[in-house]
Each structure stands twice: as structure tokens, then as C-alpha cells.
Amino acid sequence: MYILLMGPPGAGKGTQAAKLVEEFKIPHISTGDMFRQAVKEGTPLGKQAKEFMDAGKLVPDSVTIGIVKERLAKADCKKGFILDGFPRTLEQAEALGKTLLALGINLTRVVNINVPHGDLVSRVTGRRICKSCGRAFHVEFNPSTKGENCDACGGQLYQRADDSEATVVNRLSVYDAQTQPLIAYYEQQGLYTEIDGRQPIDKVYEGVVKSLKVERA
Ligand code: ADP
Ligand code: ADP
Ligand code: ZN
Numbered sequence: 484m485y486i487l488l489m490g491p492p493g494a495g496k497g498t499q500a501a502k503l504v505e506e507f508k509i510p511h512i513s514t515g516d517m518f519r520q521a522v523k524e525g526t527p528l529g530k531q532a533k534e535f536m537d538a539g540k541l542v543p544d545s546v547t548i549g550i551v552k553e554r555l556a557k558a559d560c561k562k563g564f565i566l567d568g569f570p571r572t573l574e575q576a577e578a579l580g581k582t583l584l585a586l587g588i589n590l591t592r593v594v595n596i597n598v599p600h601g602d603l604v605s606r607v608t609g610r611r612i613c614k615s616c617g618r619a620f621h622v623e624f625n626p627s628t629k630g631e632n633c634d635a636c637g638g639q640l641y642q643r644a645d646d647s648e649a650t651v652v653n654r655l656s657v658y659d660a661q662t663q664p665l666i667a668y669y670e671q672q673g674l675y676t677e678i679d680g681r682q683p684i685d686k687v688y689e690g691v692v693k694s695l696k697v698e699r700a
Contacts, residue, residue, distance in 0.1 A: 502684075512560075512565065594677075595676070604655075
């Protein structure tokens with residue numbers, strides 16, 4: 484199963500991806516996570532990405548496309564993957580199309596988790612991430628039962644540097660200008676499904692799985 488998860492910042496892509504990983508045991512490929520890891524490790528990629536991320540801007544296509552191509556060529560992607568947060572521009576979508584063609588892979592579905600902008604600022608500013616396992620919580624909408632620590636692994640929760648109100652506003656306008664046009668692109672390819680991301684997490688998940696038309700255990 485080759486799934487592409489789309490949606491504005493805070494729509495719930497990472498949350499849904501974690502549930503898909505658990506059920507379908509396929510790798511979760513998040514360009515945001517890859518960049519954050521590189522920043523943490525202080526690699527050349529991290530140094531390049533950091534200023535764009537902090538400003539709520541997109542990392543340049545040439546850089547982003549390169550890391551995704553490398554990742555998709557790995558053996559664990561052969562049986563499926565969940566792409567989260569890539570592509571975000573038409574150029575990235577076209578590069579992805581070429582890469583998948585060369586690998587002989589057809590996307591199963593492009594699932595867009597749609598949440599109105601008005602709901603996204605509080606989603607993003609209330610987000611807390613586990614330092615150890617990367618799981619996302621929300622101080623109000625999806626709190627950990629262990630307070631400042633992760634429900635799943637006990638790791639410490641932290642707030643992403645770019646999850647401030649000012650940066651989110653930038654990220655939303657970048658989304659409108661650069662990523663929104665991908666909806667028409669994938670509609671034309673007959674791959675597009677939209678899910679109402681304002682529903683509770685489990686309801687959103689039901690919609691996502693339904694759109695994949697797969698047999699479940
Ligand atoms: P969110 O989960 O809020 O949508 P991500 O974790 O996906 O955010 O991305 C965080 C930041 O990483 C983005 O604001 C951008 O700077 C960078 N980034 C992630 N994916 C891409 C991409 N496909 N193209 C360019 N930049 C990206
Ligand atoms: P994205 O990866 O699209 O940026 P996340 O999965 O990190 O989004 O979710 C953003 C925030 O919203 C997190 O704090 C998460 O716990 C919360 N969240 C995710 N899905 C829902 C939902 N359906 N309803 C309410 N809050 C949600
Ligand atoms: Zn954890």
C-alpha cells in the first residue's frame with residue numbers, strides 16, 4: 484500500500500500515520516521528521532534546513548526531493564509506505580511521479596485531511612511531541628495521561644520550535660500558495676480523497692482506511 488497523506492500543518496497527518504504504521508506495518512516517511520532529526524544531529528542537511536523551518540518556509544525543492552528519492556529507494560519501501568508532508572509543491576509532486584515510475588510503484592491513494600485554518604492555530608500551538616518516540620499529543624484535544632511524559636513510552640514531551648503562533652500563520656499561507664494546488668493535480672489523476680479532519684482521531688482514521696479499500700485483519 485502506497486499512501487500519500489496531505490493536509491495543512493496540524494491537520495493530523497502524523498497522528499494518522501502512526502495509526503497506519505501500527506496496523507499495516509509499513510514505513511512512515513515524514514520529511515518534517517527527517518529534517519528535525521538532521522537539525523538535532525547538526526548535519527549539513529540540518530544546517531541547511533533549519534533557517535527555513537524556523538521561519539515557517541519550505542526547505543528548497545532541490546534539497547527536499549533529494550532526501551525523499553534516497554529514502555524511497557530503500558528496500559523497506561517496496562511493500563508500501565506512508566508519505567507524510569511530501570510533496571508540498573508541484574515540482575515535488577512531479578519529481579515524486581518520476582521517481583515512483585522508475586521504481587514501478589503506483590500510489591494507492593492520496594488522502595487529504597482537511598481542517599479549516601481557523602482550527603489549526605490552536606491545534607499547532609497546543610501540540611506536544613515525545614522526545615523518545617515522536618508521538619504527538621495535544622494539551623487539550625489529545626492529552627497524555629502521564630502529564631508532561633508520553634503515554635506510550637514515558638519519554639519527555641516538548642514543543643516544536645516552529646509551533647509558535649507567528650510561525651503557524653506563515654506556514655498556513657505557504658500551504659495555501661504552494662501546497663493547495665496539489666489537490667487539483669491528484670484529482671486529475673483520480674487518486675484524491677478528502678477526509679473531514681475536524682472529527683475525532685478514530686473517526687478520521689476510519690475514513691482514511693475506508694478510502695484505501697483494503698482488507699483488514
Ligand atoms: P506539519 O506537521 O506541521 O505539517 P512538518 O513536520 O511536516 O510540519 O514540517 C515542518 C517543516 O519542515 C516545514 O515547515 C518545512 O520548513 C519543512 N518541510 C517539511 N516537509 C517539507 C517539504 N515537503 N518541502 C519543503 N519543506 C518541508
Ligand atoms: P500534522 O502532522 O498534520 O501537522 P499532528 O498529527 O501532529 O498534525 O496533529 C496536530 C495536533 O493536533 C497534535 O497536537 C494532535 O494531538 C492533534 N490532533 C490530531 N488529530 C486530531 C483530531 N482529529 N482532533 C483533535 N486534535 C487532533
Ligand atoms: Zn513516547
